Amino acid sequence: MLAVKVNNNDVDFALRLLKKRVDKAGMLRELRRRRYYEKPSDRRRREKLAGIKNTRKREMALL
Numbered sequence: 001m002l003a004v005k006v007n008n009n010d011v012d013f014a015l016r017l018l019k020k021r022v023d024k025a026g027m028l029r030e031l032r033r034r035r036y037y038e039k040p041s042d043r044r045r046r047e048k049l050a051g052i053k054n055t056r057k058r059e060m061a062l063l
Contacts, residue, residue, distance in 0.1 A: 002027075 002021050006014040022028060038046075 002018065002025065004014045004018045004021070
């Protein structure tokens with residue numbers, strides 16, 4: 001549960017801070033992903049491709 005305190009009626013700053021925290025937590029990405037049903041085979045395929053992508057990214061960082 002994300003919460004942001006508003007100090008001195010500075011709503012703009014609090015909104016910016018909330019947006020940053022939501023983005024960092026990945027909540028919007030998760031909500032968009034759960035908007036439609038995903039078959040288990042599609043989920044496994046997506047996770048496998050994401051793992052391959054992360055591995056390649058790490059290997060390129062080492063070079």
